[in-house]
Amino acid sequence: MLTSILIILFLAVIIGLVLGFSSVQFKVKGDPIIEKIDSILPQTQCGQCSYPGCKPYATAIAKGEADINQCPPGGEAGVRALAELMGVEYKPLNESHGITKAKAVAFIDEDTCIGCTLCIQACPVDAILGAAKQMHTIIEKECTGCELCLPPCPVDCITMPEIKEDTENWKWKYPVYNINKTDSNKPKVSH
């Protein structure tokens, strides 16, 4: 009787120690599902999903508050990836949040810019360089094309030119080949 109690106690202590140690040692920081969703999102930080950025949208999806089809920059491929991750059915993009556009970067017409810094405050990735009453310019490499700088500009000097295809970003196209017409006079081979 006593030995069995002792054995059970001993086991309890050992298992308790192991569990306690591993809960400290292998503690998962943050919610891994949010990280996973966030890694699928395009990080445009445009807020078209009605959340203030990609991370908040990811959090909302994880909580089940937001649908998976609210991210226009992610496009169809993004929705499909999210559907697969969340184990839900694919659904087409909800167009009330906007439509998928070709990737663009902001461009400031430096002759018109008055240096008001409003766009700098709006930029979610700090991709605009400038100071009060000084000309502003876009750091092209850092710009995500979120268009958040467009509305605050009082002189409408920001445009969003599409990124043109050049020899660096050019891609081989999906092979398309002609399908020959079948000759109707030819006797058909019967199977």
Place this chain on the structure above:
Amino acid sequence: MNLIDKIFKFNGGINAETKKNISTSMAVEKIEIPKKLILPLRQHIGNMPKIKVSTGDYVLKGQLIAEADGNVSAAIHAPTSGEIKSIEKLLIPHPSGLPDYCIVIAPDMKDQWIKKSSIDWKKIGLDQTIKLLLNSGIVGLGGAAFPSHLKLGLNRTNKIDTLIVNAAECEPYITCDDMLMREKSEELMKGIQLVQELLGAKETIIGIEDNKPEALDKINFYINKKSSITAKVVPTIYPSGDAKRLIYLINGIKIPKQKRAAEYGIQMFNVATIIAIYRFINFGEPSLSRIVTITGNLHKPRNYEVLFGTSLKDLIKKSGGQINKNNTFIMGGPMMGFKLPSIDISVTKTMNCVISAEQDMIEEKNEPLPCIRCSKCAEACPVELQPQELFWFSKSDQFEKAQNYNLFDCIECGCCSYVCPSNIPLVQFYRYAKSEIIADNIAKEEAGIARDRNDFRILRLEREKKERAERNAKRKLESSSNDKSKLIEEKRAEIAAALGRINKDEKIK
């Protein structure tokens, strides 16, 4: 020495008609300086070089006009003396047919050199020599255009035992390396000795296909039994000239995927690259010209030694024009090359061969039929991949699966497409899948940067908010303990006292 004579045959490969004799009947013709030279900035793998001249500048032959940007880049030099006419976007030899930045030079026909000086590499040391090579403009002239200084510098971490000289030239039609070996064998042998010393390699093996007996004779003339240089004849099987295939043919070493030959003590250079390195070290001449094969459906197919930037159109005119006028030209070989969108382009470092298309190259092949899983492609694949599976995954955009089936090991040699009984353009599918995956990875990388910047911004805004709140609190605290405010309070008290007195007086009255 039994190993030396043994050939390790790789899987598959094909035996296509070589058609090399079309362009080997005449000696290499040196083309005089043209009236205009167009030098694209993007002629190699890696970063675009930085322009060092501006319009109107006078440049001397061999002068640096664009400097290597970072380590994975190559410089560009003026091929002759003259004036910089313009820097603009012009058509370049690229499958996209899109224009890119070019430097246009109007030669003054004096062909005046800058001050050339040979490099005493033993005196200045290897590190310094490699730094100099970074701006020599030398890239692999076999067609891949990989900056050569990287290959020479790699032996600092890996000890190189064997230098393999790639003289296989396995693609049909191309003969520029063959002609180079026939005509410049002495220079080549001196170059091999130099590169072997630079690498610190013990031996050199020249891998040459058995369809080049003239070139082999020339090379054998310089090889004596005592020397550390040997020539090894490999059978004519396409693609024997691929680096890993040639290493296997010669040494029987299979370099695993994602590993470099250097990790196995082997480094490989093309014959033309070796001569370029030799001329740079011994005479101080940067990479200014190359031999290019202009062949196929032409009246006078032949090899030309041309300055980079020379018009391709002029070379084709010089070769008598097309016999059968179909206006279709292929750059590179018929297996791996691509159709040139235009011939209004110039000769670059990568241009080893231009083929005027024969009728059977442009005729619409029979309509591609469904894959019947005959696995002929797998039998032909020299990399031992499963092309039929890769085709299926690429066609249906299942890129992750394609990568699991080692899509990126594919060398795009075209053996699978060549043997496919259903006429499926397999390589085109692989190229499509590869470029989609690469673009996807770049987008992921950019997204990562955007995420970090956004996180930092949020952090920054919070920090600023906190700092502002702290500042305000501090100010409040300061103002309460300030002498000045004490003074004001004392004054206020005095005023209150005075007012009190007045009120008292009034009450008395």
